[in-house]
Amino acid sequence: MDIREIDRCDEQLVHRFWEIGKLAEAVRPYDFYPPWSTAWASYRTGRDDIEFHLLGAFDSDEMVGAARADVPVLDNLHTAYALVHVDPAHQRRGVGRALDAALVDRVRSLGRRLVMTEAVGPPAGDSPGLLFARAMGYATGIEDGVKVVDLFETEATWEALDASTVPHREGYRIVQWRDHVPEELVDGYCALNEAFFEEAPIGEMQHEPERWDAKRVQEREQRNARTGRHDVATGALAPDGTLVAMTEVMVNAEAPWRGFQSGTLVAREHRGHRLGLAIKVANHRQLREAWPDVRILVTGNADVNAPMNAVNEALGYREIERCVEMQKDV
Numbered sequence: 001m002d003i004r005e006i007d008r009c010d011e012q013l014v015h016r017f018w019e020i021g022k023l024a025e026a027v028r029p030y031d032f033y034p035p036w037s038t039a040w041a042s043y044r045t046g047r048d049d050i051e052f053h054l055l056g057a058f059d060s061d062e063m064v065g066a067a068r069a070d071v072p073v074l075d076n077l078h079t080a081y082a083l084v085h086v087d088p089a090h091q092r093r094g095v096g097r098a099l100d101a102a103l104v105d106r107v108r109s110l111g112r113r114l115v116m117t118e119a120v121g122p123p124a125g126d127s128p129g130l131l132f133a134r135a136m137g138y139a140t141g142i143e144d145g146v147k148v149v150d151l152f153e154t155e156a157t158w159e160a161l162d163a164s165t166v167p168h169r170e171g172y173r174i175v176q177w178r179d180h181v182p183e184e185l186v187d188g189y190c191a192l193n194e195a196f197f198e199e200a201p202i203g204e205m206q207h208e209p210e211r212w213d214a215k216r217v218q219e220r221e222q223r224n225a226r227t228g229r230h231d232v233a234t235g236a237l238a239p240d241g242t243l244v245a246m247t248e249v250m251v252n253a254e255a256p257w258r259g260f261q262s263g264t265l266v267a268r269e270h271r272g273h274r275l276g277l278a279i280k281v282a283n284h285r286q287l288r289e290a291w292p293d294v295r296i297l298v299t300g301n302a303d304v305n306a307p308m309n310a311v312n313e314a315l316g317y318r319e320i321e322r323c324v325e326m327q328k329d330v
Contacts, residue, residue: 142203188243
């Protein structure tokens with residue numbers, strides 16, 4: 001077996017790289033894997049905020065394993081994020097172990113001291129991915145519940161849920177946008193993104209706050225456009241007009257039956273007004289209008305995040321998996 005670097009512009013090799021991940025993730029209860037067109041556009045054009053490092057494990061001329069290190073270049077310069085997949089037909093032969101070792105070597109050579117990864121499993125119990133990550137020396141930082149909601153089945157509950165928030169959010173105003181953050185909201189949007197790792201539970205994970213500015217927002221929007229991703233967002237304005245809460249959902253035009261809930265955050269000093277529930281209900285409604293074929297919406301919440309778990313329970317989310325965020329010093 002030979003570990004080789006994958007040229008991100010070699011379409012044939014990158015397609016096999018993508019295919020290995022799709023095969024390996026086929027055991028999950030839903031298809032959460034990115035479409036080929038999105039993956040190819042992402043790898044071919046790259047990103048402004050992350051460097052991709054792709055490695056393949058080859059048995060003769062056949063790629064049997066795929067690994068990726070995502071290396072942040074704007075913030076969190078102490079870390080890298082690892083992803084390892086092995087073709088199911090070639091698992092339990094040491095391929096994953098060899099790829100993880102090669103990734104660690106690459107990350108060290110780039111001056112990073114910490115590797116982070118995620119492993120998913122059933123709501124209770126272990127999975128091959130969790131067992132592998134532990135065997136490779138990754139330690140649990142925090143556990144999240146992976147949850148889905150059926151928007152078709154729960155739509156009838158939204159009116160009452162929204163009405164329940166109205167008496168608590170007097171003076172606040174709901175605002176919405178799609179794909180492009182309005183210019184007058186950019187400063188507040190950046191402030192909320194920078195606060196995310198300070199306000200949301202991260203357990204033992206050694207994340208540092210991200211740095212956001214108008215340039216980063218614009219680059220993200222351009223990247224979404226290149227890769228077929230669409231942003232559906234709702235926020236809340238305080239009486240003084242400041243953006244103090246937001247929630248976002250990402251939809252891929254090539255997989256319009258599903259959406260991925262991105263971050264939801266209410267600024268600390270504005271909690272207690274049921275803004276989290278209000279903006280999520282409003283965004284569910286906007287999502288149904290903008291992307292009527294989206295039926296399944298996926299989210300993840302730390303087990304210790306009681307307020308957001310309560311919001312999601314009210315909205316009808318049910319847990320289907322456990323996602324364990326893990327890290328190791330290298």
